[in-house]
Amino acid sequence: MDIKGFQFSAVEAAIKKPGRKDLALIFSEVPAQACAVFTVNAVKAAPVLLSMERIASGGAQALLVNSGNANACTGNNGMVVARETSHLVAECLGIADEAVQVSSTGVIGVQMPVERIKSAMPALVEGLSSGTLDDIAEAIMTTDTFPKMEARTGQAGGISYTVAGIAKGAGMIMPNMATMLSFIISDAAVEAGFLETSFRSVVESSFNSITVDGDMSTNDTCLIMVNGMAGNSPITAGSPESAVFEKLLHDVLLSLAKQIVKDGEGATKFVEVRVTGALHNADAKRAALAIANSSLVKTAFFGQDANWGRIFAAVGYSGAAVDQSRLSLSFNDVCMAKNGIFAGGDSEARGTEILKMNEFTVCVDIGLGNGTATVYTSDLSHEYVTINADYRT
Amino acid sequence: MDIKGFQFSAVEAAIKKPGRKDLALIFSEVPAQACAVFTVNAVKAAPVLLSMERIASGGAQALLVNSGNANACTGNNGMVVARETSHLVAECLGIADEAVQVSSTGVIGVQMPVERIKSAMPALVEGLSSGTLDDIAEAIMTTDTFPKMEARTGQAGGISYTVAGIAKGAGMIMPNMATMLSFIISDAAVEAGFLETSFRSVVESSFNSITVDGDMSTNDTCLIMVNGMAGNSPITAGSPESAVFEKLLHDVLLSLAKQIVKDGEGATKFVEVRVTGALHNADAKRAALAIANSSLVKTAFFGQDANWGRIFAAVGYSGAAVDQSRLSLSFNDVCMAKNGIFAGGDSEARGTEILKMNEFTVCVDIGLGNGTATVYTSDLSHEYVTINADYRT
Numbered sequence: 001m002d003i004k005g006f007q008f009s010a011v012e013a014a015i016k017k018p019g020r021k022d023l024a025l026i027f028s029e030v031p032a033q034a035c036a037v038f039t040v041n042a043v044k045a046a047p048v049l050l051s052m053e054r055i056a057s058g059g060a061q062a063l064l065v066n067s068g069n070a071n072a073c074t075g076n077n078g079m080v081v082a083r084e085t086s087h088l089v090a091e092c093l094g095i096a097d098e099a100v101q102v103s104s105t106g107v108i109g110v111q112m113p114v115e116r117i118k119s120a121m122p123a124l125v126e127g128l129s130s131g132t133l134d135d136i137a138e139a140i141m142t143t144d145t146f147p148k149m150e151a152r153t154g155q156a157g158g159i160s161y162t163v164a165g166i167a168k169g170a171g172m173i174m175p176n177m178a179t180m181l182s183f184i185i186s187d188a189a190v191e192a193g194f195l196e197t198s199f200r201s202v203v204e205s206s207f208n209s210i211t212v213d214g215d216m217s218t219n220d221t222c223l224i225m226v227n228g229m230a231g232n233s234p235i236t237a238g239s240p241e242s243a244v245f246e247k248l249l250h251d252v253l254l255s256l257a258k259q260i261v262k263d264g265e266g267a268t269k270f271v272e273v274r275v276t277g278a279l280h281n282a283d284a285k286r287a288a289l290a291i292a293n294s295s296l297v298k299t300a301f302f303g304q305d306a307n308w309g310r311i312f313a314a315v316g317y318s319g320a321a322v323d324q325s326r327l328s329l330s331f332n333d334v335c336m337a338k339n340g341i342f343a344g345g346d347s348e349a350r351g352t353e354i355l356k357m358n359e360f361t362v363c364v365d366i367g368l369g370n371g372t373a374t375v376y377t378s379d380l381s382h383e384y385v386t387i388n389a390d391y392r393t
Numbered sequence: 394m395d396i397k398g399f400q401f402s403a404v405e406a407a408i409k410k411p412g413r414k415d416l417a418l419i420f421s422e423v424p425a426q427a428c429a430v431f432t433v434n435a436v437k438a439a440p441v442l443l444s445m446e447r448i449a450s451g452g453a454q455a456l457l458v459n460s461g462n463a464n465a466c467t468g469n470n471g472m473v474v475a476r477e478t479s480h481l482v483a484e485c486l487g488i489a490d491e492a493v494q495v496s497s498t499g500v501i502g503v504q505m506p507v508e509r510i511k512s513a514m515p516a517l518v519e520g521l522s523s524g525t526l527d528d529i530a531e532a533i534m535t536t537d538t539f540p541k542m543e544a545r546t547g548q549a550g551g552i553s554y555t556v557a558g559i560a561k562g563a564g565m566i567m568p569n570m571a572t573m574l575s576f577i578i579s580d581a582a583v584e585a586g587f588l589e590t591s592f593r594s595v596v597e598s599s600f601n602s603i604t605v606d607g608d609m610s611t612n613d614t615c616l617i618m619v620n621g622m623a624g625n626s627p628i629t630a631g632s633p634e635s636a637v638f639e640k641l642l643h644d645v646l647l648s649l650a651k652q653i654v655k656d657g658e659g660a661t662k663f664v665e666v667r668v669t670g671a672l673h674n675a676d677a678k679r680a681a682l683a684i685a686n687s688s689l690v691k692t693a694f695f696g697q698d699a700n701w702g703r704i705f706a707a708v709g710y711s712g713a714a715v716d717q718s719r720l721s722l723s724f725n726d727v728c729m730a731k732n733g734i735f736a737g738g739d740s741e742a743r744g745t746e747i748l749k750m751n752e753f754t755v756c757v758d759i760g761l762g763n764g765t766a767t768v769y770t771s772d773l774s775h776e777y778v779t780i781n782a783d784y785r786t
Contacts, residue, residue, distance in 0.1 A: 299778050382779070385777075
C-alpha cells in the first residue's frame with residue numbers, strides 16, 4: 001500500500017501486558033488537513049479534550065496513540081500527561097505541539113505510566129523509518145481479536161491516491177470501554193470544507209450506525225488526516241472527483257465499522273438491522289438502534305430463536321412513531337410478521353433456519369412513511385459476559 | 394390475611410406447560426374504585442388496550458389474568474379474544490363487561506388458545522369460594538422463580554384495613570418479555586382523586602425505579618382496586634389517614650418491586666443505585682437508570698470488579714448535566730473516586746470486598762445541585778443469557 005508522505009511506528013512501552021506493542025505514532029511529512037469526531041459523552045478522556053482543542057485549527061501532522069490505559073477520569077494530571085507526551089513527540093519531530101493529536105484506549109480511572117512512555121519515545125520516533133500502518137492497527141488493540149484495516153485507491157485528474165484506515169473496538173461500542181478509535185489517512189489533496197462535510201456524513205452512516213452493547217465511550221475518536229502528497233489538484237465539493245472520494249471514504253469507514261461489529265465482544269452473529277417505512281430517517285434510526293441494543297433481542301439472536309415479538313416490542317419503545325397494526329418484519333427473505341401479526345405458514349421454521357446463519361438481515365417495515373436506516377450489530381453471548389466480568393483481571 | 398370482600402381463584406387452562414396454573418380471577422363482591430398504569434410501549438397487548446379503555450370509568454370489579462401467552466402482536470383477533478373471555482367472566486359473575494379488567498403475560502405474537510380458556514371458565518368461577526391471593530401470585534409466574542406478595546395493615550378512624558399486592562416479572566423489566574404485572578387490592582374506602590394521585594406517585598418511586606434489562610414490555614400493568622368493605626369513612630387527601638395509607642401503599646409496592654429485581658433473570662446481585670447532587674431529580678433519575686442499564690456496569694457487578702470508571706462513563710452519556718471534575722462515587726461506605734478521579738489508598742481492595750456481597754449500594758454524587766434518585770437493579774450474568782437465549786424452547 002502506497003500512501004505518500006506518511007510514516008508509522010509502534011513500540012512496547014509496558015502499558016499493557018508484556019509482549020504487546022501499546023504505543024504508536026503516525027507522522028505526516030508535511031502538515032496535513034485534519035478533522036475528527038469525538039465521543040459526545042460528558043465524561044471525556046484527557047486526550048479527547050486536548051485533541052478537540054487542537055483540531056479546531058483544521059490541521060495536524062502527527063498522532064500519538066496508546067492502548068492499555070484510557071487516560072480517562074484522571075483529572076488534571078491526565079491533562080498534564082497528555083500535553084507532556086505530545087510535547088515530547090513534537091520536539092522529536094520538530095513540529096508545533098498543536099500539530100500533535102493524542103489518543104488513548106484502555107482501562108478508565110488509572111493514571112498513565114508517564115515515565116514508561118517517556119522512556120519509549122526515542123525508539124518510537126526512530127521506528128518511523130521502518131514501520132507500517134499494520135503495526136499501528138495491532139498496537140491499538142485491547143480486547144480486539146484481530147487488527148482492523150481497510151484501504152481503497154482512486155484517481156483525481158489522472159493522479160492516483162489512497163484512502164486507508166485502521167480501527168479498534170470490540171466492546172463499549174456505541175461505545176464505552178474497549179472503546180472505539182479509528183484513524184484515516186490519505187495522500188489526496190482535498191479542499192477543507194468538503195473534507196469536513198463528507199467526513200461527518202460518512203461517519204454517520206458507518207461508525208454511528210453500529211452498536212455492540214449500547215455503552216458509549218469516554219475516548220471514542222475518529223480522525224482523518226489528508227496530506228496532498230499524491231499531487232492532485234485539491235478535490236472540491238460538487239466535482240466528479242468529490243463523489244469518487246466520498247465513495248472511497250465511505251467504503252473504508254463502513255468496512256472498518258463492520259469489522260468492529262464482527263469482532264464484537266463474544267459475538268457469534270453479525271446482524272444488519274434495516275428499518276424502512278418510518279415517518280422520517282431519524283425515527284428509522286431510533287427504531288433500528290432500539291432493536292440492535294435490546295438485550296432480549298440480542299440474546300434471542302444468540303439462541304437462534306426467531307422471537308420476532310421482542311423486535312416489535314423494541315420498535316414500540318424506541319420512541320419512533322408506530323401503528324402496531326402496520327408493522328411487518330422479515331429475516332432475510334422470510335416474512336415473519338405482517339400487519340402486526342404472525343405471518344403463519346412455515347415462517348417459524350424458515351425464520352429459524354435464517355437465524356442459524358452467521359450473518360443475516362432483519363428488516364422491519366413501519367408502514368408509515370419513507371424514513372429508512374441501517375444499523376449493524378452483534379448478538380449477546382455468554383462470552384460477552386465472561387469478557388466484561390473479568391476485564392481488569 | 395383478611396381483605397374484606399375479595400375472592401380469588403386460579404386454575405390450569407393448559408396455556409402453559411402441564412402441571413402449572415395459568416388462569417386466575419380476582420373478584421370484588423362490590424364495585425371497587427380502580428386505577429392503573431400501563432406500559433408506554435407503542436406496541437401494546439390487546440388486554441392492555443382493552444383495560445385502558447375500561448379503566449377510564451374509575452371502577453372495576455374483576456380481573457381476569459393469564460400467563461403463558463401475552464396476547465400481544467395478535468391483531469384484531471387478540472382484541473376479540475380479550476373481549477370474549479372477559480364477557481364470559483362478566484356473565485358468570487353477573488356484572489357488566491366494562492367492570493372486568495384483563496391482563497396477559499407470556500410469549501408475544503402467538504394467538505391465545507381461546508377454547509381452552511372457555512373450557513376452564515366454569516372451574517375458575519367456582520374456585521372463587523376457596524381460593525387465596527397466594528394462588529393468583531403463583532398462577533401469574535412465567536420465568537419467575539418465586540411468587541411475589543406483600544401486605545400491610547393500617548387503621549382509618551379506628552377501623553382496620555389491609556393493602557395487599559402481588560407481582561410477577563423477572564426479565565423485560567423496564568420491562569418487556571417475562572413482563573411486569575402487579576395487582577394491588579385493599580378493603581379501605583379511599584376518595585377517588587386521592588387514590589389516583591397517591592397511586593401514581595408511589596408507582597413512580599417503586600416499579601418505575603427498577604430495571605433488570607432495560608427492555609420495556611408490551612404488557613406491563615399495575616392495577617389497584619379498593620372496595621371500601623372495611624367500613625371506614627373514605628380517606629381523603631391531606632388527612633392524617635392519607636399519609637398512613639400512602640405509606641402502606643409505598644411499602645407494598647416497593648417490596649414487590651424489590652422482589653422483582655431480586656428475581657431478575659439470572660441475577661446474583663441486588664444493587665441500589667443512589668444518585669445525589671444532580672441539577673434536578675429528573676437528571677438524577679436519568680443518571681441512575683443509565684448506570685443500572687449499562688451492560689458493562691452490570692457485567693462488572695457480576696464479575697465483582699470494582700470498575701468505577703464504567704459507572705462514570707454511564708453517567709457521562711446519561712444526558713444528565715455533568716462536570717466530570719465534580720463526580721464522586723462510593724460502594725456502600727467506601728469512597729472509590731472523588732472530584733472525578735480515583736480516591737487512592739486501599740479503596741480498590743475495600744471496594745472489591747463490597748462487591749462480593751449479595752447486596753450493596755452504589756452512590757454517585759454529581760456535585761451540581763440537589764437532585765436525587767434511587768433505582769434498583771441486578772447484575773448481568775451468564776444465567777441471563779441462558780434464560781433469554783432459550784426462552785421459547
